[in-house]
Amino acid sequence: MKQDGRLVRIVDVARAAGVSPSTVSKALNDSGSLKAATRERVREAADRLGFVSDAGARALSMRRTFIVGLLSTDDIGRFSMPVMQGAENAFAVGEISTLVATARHDAVREQHHLRTLIARRVDGIIVTGKTTDPREPIEVPVPVVYALAPSADPDDISVLPDDAAGMRLVVDHLRTLGHRRVAHIAGRADQNTSRVRLAALQEALAEAGMELVGEPLFGEWSEPWGRRAVDLVLRDAAEPPVTAIVCASDQLARAAADRLRERGLRVPDDIAVTGYDNWHVMWSASRPPLTTVDMELEALGRRAAERLLAEIQEADTGPRGIEYLPPRLVARGSTIAGD
Amino acid sequence: MKQDGRLVRIVDVARAAGVSPSTVSKALNDSGSLKAATRERVREAADRLGFVSDAGARALSMRRTFIVGLLSTDDIGRFSMPVMQGAENAFAVGEISTLVATARHDAVREQHHLRTLIARRVDGIIVTGKTTDPREPIEVPVPVVYALAPSADPDDISVLPDDAAGMRLVVDHLRTLGHRRVAHIAGRADQNTSRVRLAALQEALAEAGMELVGEPLFGEWSEPWGRRAVDLVLRDAAEPPVTAIVCASDQLARAAADRLRERGLRVPDDIAVTGYDNWHVMWSASRPPLTTVDMELEALGRRAAERLLAEIQEADTGPRGIEYLPPRLVARGSTIAGD
DNA sequence: GAAAATCAGGAAACCGATTTCCGAAACCGT
DNA sequence: ACGGTTTCGGAAATCGGTTTCCTGATTTTC
Numbered sequence: 001m002k003q004d005g006r007l008v009r010i011v012d013v014a015r016a017a018g019v020s021p022s023t024v025s026k027a028l029n030d031s032g033s034l035k036a037a038t039r040e041r042v043r044e045a046a047d048r049l050g051f052v053s054d055a056g057a058r059a060l061s062m063r064r065t066f067i068v069g070l071l072s073t074d075d076i077g078r079f080s081m082p083v084m085q086g087a088e089n090a091f092a093v094g095e096i097s098t099l100v101a102t103a104r105h106d107a108v109r110e111q112h113h114l115r116t117l118i119a120r121r122v123d124g125i126i127v128t129g130k131t132t133d134p135r136e137p138i139e140v141p142v143p144v145v146y147a148l149a150p151s152a153d154p155d156d157i158s159v160l161p162d163d164a165a166g167m168r169l170v171v172d173h174l175r176t177l178g179h180r181r182v183a184h185i186a187g188r189a190d191q192n193t194s195r196v197r198l199a200a201l202q203e204a205l206a207e208a209g210m211e212l213v214g215e216p217l218f219g220e221w222s223e224p225w226g227r228r229a230v231d232l233v234l235r236d237a238a239e240p241p242v243t244a245i246v247c248a249s250d251q252l253a254r255a256a257a258d259r260l261r262e263r264g265l266r267v268p269d270d271i272a273v274t275g276y277d278n279w280h281v282m283w284s285a286s287r288p289p290l291t292t293v294d295m296e297l298e299a300l301g302r303r304a305a306e307r308l309l310a311e312i313q314e315a316d317t318g319p320r321g322i323e324y325l326p327p328r329l330v331a332r333g334s335t336i337a338g339d
Numbered sequence: 340m341k342q343d344g345r346l347v348r349i350v351d352v353a354r355a356a357g358v359s360p361s362t363v364s365k366a367l368n369d370s371g372s373l374k375a376a377t378r379e380r381v382r383e384a385a386d387r388l389g390f391v392s393d394a395g396a397r398a399l400s401m402r403r404t405f406i407v408g409l410l411s412t413d414d415i416g417r418f419s420m421p422v423m424q425g426a427e428n429a430f431a432v433g434e435i436s437t438l439v440a441t442a443r444h445d446a447v448r449e450q451h452h453l454r455t456l457i458a459r460r461v462d463g464i465i466v467t468g469k470t471t472d473p474r475e476p477i478e479v480p481v482p483v484v485y486a487l488a489p490s491a492d493p494d495d496i497s498v499l500p501d502d503a504a505g506m507r508l509v510v511d512h513l514r515t516l517g518h519r520r521v522a523h524i525a526g527r528a529d530q531n532t533s534r535v536r537l538a539a540l541q542e543a544l545a546e547a548g549m550e551l552v553g554e555p556l557f558g559e560w561s562e563p564w565g566r567r568a569v570d571l572v573l574r575d576a577a578e579p580p581v582t583a584i585v586c587a588s589d590q591l592a593r594a595a596a597d598r599l600r601e602r603g604l605r606v607p608d609d610i611a612v613t614g615y616d617n618w619h620v621m622w623s624a625s626r627p628p629l630t631t632v633d634m635e636l637e638a639l640g641r642r643a644a645e646r647l648l649a650e651i652q653e654a655d656t657g658p659r660g661i662e663y664l665p666p667r668l669v670a671r672g673s674t675i676a677g678d
Numbered sequence: 679g680a681a682a683a684t685c686a687g688g689a690a691a692c693c694g695a696t697t698t699c700c701g702a703a704a705c706c707g708t
Numbered sequence: 709a710c711g712g713t714t715t716c717g718g719a720a721a722t723c724g725g726t727t728t729c730c731t732g733a734t735t736t737t738c
Contacts, residue, residue, distance in 0.1 A: 007460075009723095010724065021688090022688065022725095023686085024725095026727090034686065038686080038687080052458045053458060054458065054460055054724055055455075055460070056398050056399055056459065057399055059725090060399060060695090060724080061693050061727075062727095067438075070439075084415070084439075085414055085415065085441065088440075092440070092448075097455060098440075099436050099437065101436075102428075112431070115391060116434070116436060118346075119394045120395065121346075121395055222624070223620075251620065281620070284562075285563070348693095349696095358717075359719080360695080360696095361696080361697075361717075364695070364697085370696085371697085377716080392694085395693095395694080396695040396696090398695090399725090400695055401695085401723085402723070
């Protein structure tokens with residue numbers, strides 16, 4: 001395959017097999033009607049010559065490129081990466097290639113990338129972003145699925161992790177363990193995720209007959225904030241006012257656990273801690289390892305890919321609007337002693 | 340642009356402008372010889388109709404797809420991501436699109452992806468991986484550049500971060516601050532990176548007339564190991580045997596700083612700590628923030644893209660074999676008090 | 679054994695651009 | 709006014725496949 005001359009074309013195969021180009025095409029694509037012997041002879045010739053069909057030329061006549069675009073609003077980051085991974089995987093089995101484009105929050109760059117994707121005649125586009133804040137839909141003449149960052153248009157297809165379900169899992173877990181009074185350390189107040197998680201937490205707690213102690217603490221998604229927030233929870237209290245702290249991310253939870261230990265409290269015996277994200281470097285570095293929620297982002301990427309494929313084949317069955325995918329609770333030492 | 344019928348073709352523009360298709364092509368590509376007025380008229384018609392040239396068809400006649408493949412040996416991870424980002428950026432300005440393929444350490448998957456890339460007639464391929472261990476070169480009929488994971492073949496083009504230079508920066512920094520006796524916490528012994536960093540450290544220390552105290556400590560790339568390693572350094576010593584600990588990663592350094600604080604030692608006053616990677620979540624969460632080395636992976640991705648482009652245009656000037664790119668030292672509180 | 683139905687494979691049109699080649703028109707100097 | 713260049717723009721070939729007929733050959737049917 002490493003010769004430098006032009007690659008093997010279909011006519012070369014045709015000549016080698018003593019048939020016409022159209023016959024080669026039919027043989028290799030299992031179309032038309034050919035004798036089994038002919039098919040075999042062509043196939044044999046094809047891979048003897050190392051023939052690899054030109055996808056571009058094929059796309060031209062089939063009016064289908066088998067390429068999808070993956071447009072990321074920002075950089076490909078910690079969240080969009082697994083999504084992309086899942087999508088790429090799902091597509092690869094269907095012989096579909098993935099073209100990546102990152103807009104870096106720049107509208108001009110985004111437009112530029114969209115133009116290129118259109119020029120490439122992609123069969124469809126998946127749009128991602130790092131937050132779950134709704135975004136302006138993109139205007140293109142091909143199917144689009146939004147993953148992680150939903151479209152503001154309810155007629156578009158969006159796939160999101162079900163944060164509300166995640167919080168219910170957490171509350172359920174804590175209730176089973178006997179906790180009744182919990183505090184919440186949240187992330188940035190201006191992000192959808194923070195508000196959704198808080199709301200879901202409050203609701204789930206109410207249903208379970210449990211109590212959210214103190215104001216929810218909004219801050220940022222950083223360890224320093226996590227540590228500071230713990231101090232606020234424990235503010236001038238001889239006895240801890242709660243038995244568990246639900247954190248909106250693993251980063252916050254890890255910092256919380258650190259701070260609690262520094263303040264002489266044992267996790268989980270004195271206070272249990274839960275995180276969110278199942279981010280390996282965080283949950284495993286925490287002492288003890290974190291009980292957390294896995295959003296199953298890779299599955300989300302796969303699902304987005306499936307929906308897009310269905311949409312491309314005009315056979316989509318899922319709901320328009322936002323589809324929520326169930327997360328998974330992972331119980332570890334930060335809530336279960338001796339784990 | 341959101342009509343559902345077929346997209347605007349070059350003949351549509353031709354008709355609208357009252358010229359032939361070939362004239363449209365020339366007008367839009369600034370080729371051939373046309374009156375300025377004609378060119379303008381065609382252009383005007385083209386974007387009035389929202390014409391976007393079909394890249395596939397164009398590729399077919401130009402024998403150049405303006406697509407490159409980005410093949411990752413493993414998943415796209417923390418290290419390959421910025422590389423990919425840098426490459427994608429560099430390519431985007433040249434109107435080149437990036438096709439991603441992740442092999443997940445699976446030879447079969449890798450072969451499969453290579454076949455698809457060849458079928459797509461990519462102009463070239465960038466190969467990455469997460470470690471700097473040399474890898475088997477790939478066999479393809481197009482130019483290839485290896486980034487991060489070098490090819491075992493010295494005739495191939497590889498671009499790597501200069502870890503030796505990075506370690507020299509660290510030693511230099513510590514020497515300036517008056518340190519003479521340092522310990523080293525390394526990562527996995529079976530990885531090239533670990534050995535290279537250690538060797539460079541030893542050499543730089545020798546040159547600077549400084550001393551590496553104790554055996555280098557190999558372990559894993561995790562915080563638990565970082566903490567344990569600190570205990571080994573301080574083992575049954577009333578007084579710390581060193582004034583600085585050079586860690587092979589930010590993760591290790593952050594854990595080391597944590598552990599030192601727990602043992603009642605002040606960083607950097609009693610012992611200074613350095614990391615490697617400039618990994619934001621690690622250096623910023625550390626108390627104090629970490630002095631570390633930034634490998635400039637995004638620049639590395641850009642460089643890889645440049646080399647590949649040059650190679651595609653048969654105008655490469657850089658050296659065959661491995662090209663090392665200079666890292667950058669970032670000084671922070673873990674070595675400089677009051678920072 | 680003849681008519682009808684089925685099967686195998688090829689010729690040619692087509693997908694949507696680029697590019698080479700060529701003819702007509704405009705321009706030139708004398 | 710005339711031969712000789714230039715300039716401009718179109719016709720047609722080409723890139724590498726797929727697909728639609730279409731024609732002989734073979735098989736089926738009664």
